Amino acid sequence: MLPDPRDGLALIKPAVRGQSAYTLEASQARRKLNQNESPLDLPPELKRRILERVAAAAWHRYPEFAPATLLADLAQRVGWTADGILVGNGSNELIQASLTVLLEAGDVTVAPAPTFALYRLLTAVLGGRYVPVPLREDFSYDLDALVEAARRERAKVVVVNSPNNPTGSVLPDGAVERLLAETSGFIICDEAYQEFGGPTALPLLHQSSRLIVLRTFSKAMGMAGLRFGYGLAHPAVAKEIAKAKLPYNVNALTLIAAATALQDGAALAERVAAIVRERDRTIARLRTLEGLTVFPSAANFVLIRLHKVPARMVFQRLLSEYGILVRDVSAGAGLAECLRLTIGTREDMDATVSALEAILQG
Secondary structure, X not given: OOOOOHHHHOOOOHHHHOOOOOOOOOOOOOEEOOOOOOXXXXXXXXXXXXXXXXXXXXXXXXXXXXXXXXXXXXXXXXXXXXXXXXXXXXXXXXXXHHHHHHOOOOOEEEEEEOXXXXXXXXXXXXXXXXXXXXXOOOOOOOHHHHHHHHHHOOOOEXXXXXXXXXXXXXXXXXXHHHHHHHOOOEEEEEOOXXXXXXXXXXXXXXXXXXXXXXXXXXXXXXXXHHOOEEEEOOHHHHHHHHHHOOOOOOOHHHHHHHHHHHOOHHHHHHHHHHHHHHHHHHHHHHOOOOOEEEOOOOOOEEEEEEOOOOHHHHHHHHHHHHOEEXXXXXXXXXXXXXXXXXXXXXXXHHHHHHHHHHHHOO
């Protein structure tokens, strides 16, 4: 028998107990379109080279504390200085590290709503206050409202996810410049999906030390299972963020895989282009169906809103009758009756559109 949990729980911060953990319904399906993963695994030849290098590595030694060659290659890829680049166990770890060094008790994080749930959760865990700013009805950014909220709340941090998850919308041109000019806190640009479309804030790193840009290999690079992300900031700021990371936070296998994948940038870029083409084709097909709204997307997923039948019922029928697993986001703020569909292969998307058509026709 387990002991009474009340004594232990009483010592947990109330702000933490009031949050829901970031999680995902445990389910598998023949067509898995719920986690914004690439539908394409790494090429076999690239995998072979990675595994050869991993096998030759000294497993009894810690990985490099600061992987110099990988940082230099990343610096060349993005046009930034190597001492302003941090690597993480996915970009999520770098969101956590950035907020950890920025937020004190009572500090405010402002972010659009809806957006990635981790920003709210981490702000609460760190004792901060989270202020969501609704996107417009079509899920485009309301930049005036975002700036006004940041100024009114004296926000320590503004987090913008562009393309935004789960809506696929992007920041308008000049948005980050305006946020930097008209607010006084840090701007964190989470660009996990940037390779699929939309502008990047990277050039602005040369203009402000209050900017942090986050990227990942999980989406466009097709390496979600290996968990590698990187962050870019002024070198002095990166040095402070590094204090919130655990030592040797990225394992040797992942470091080797990331370094090897960077050498195949052209081949992986073509895969991204293929996903973008499939996204645009799928959006065009979905827009021929009656009973749903399809929102514009610059990411590797598309958000739909159902009008005739409940989203939860459609989610369950797609899974049970057609073996298609999508993401039910309908419980999120502003996302009533919405489902998010990751872009898979052409076969996956044809099957999904056909299944939705059959369900909507009754």
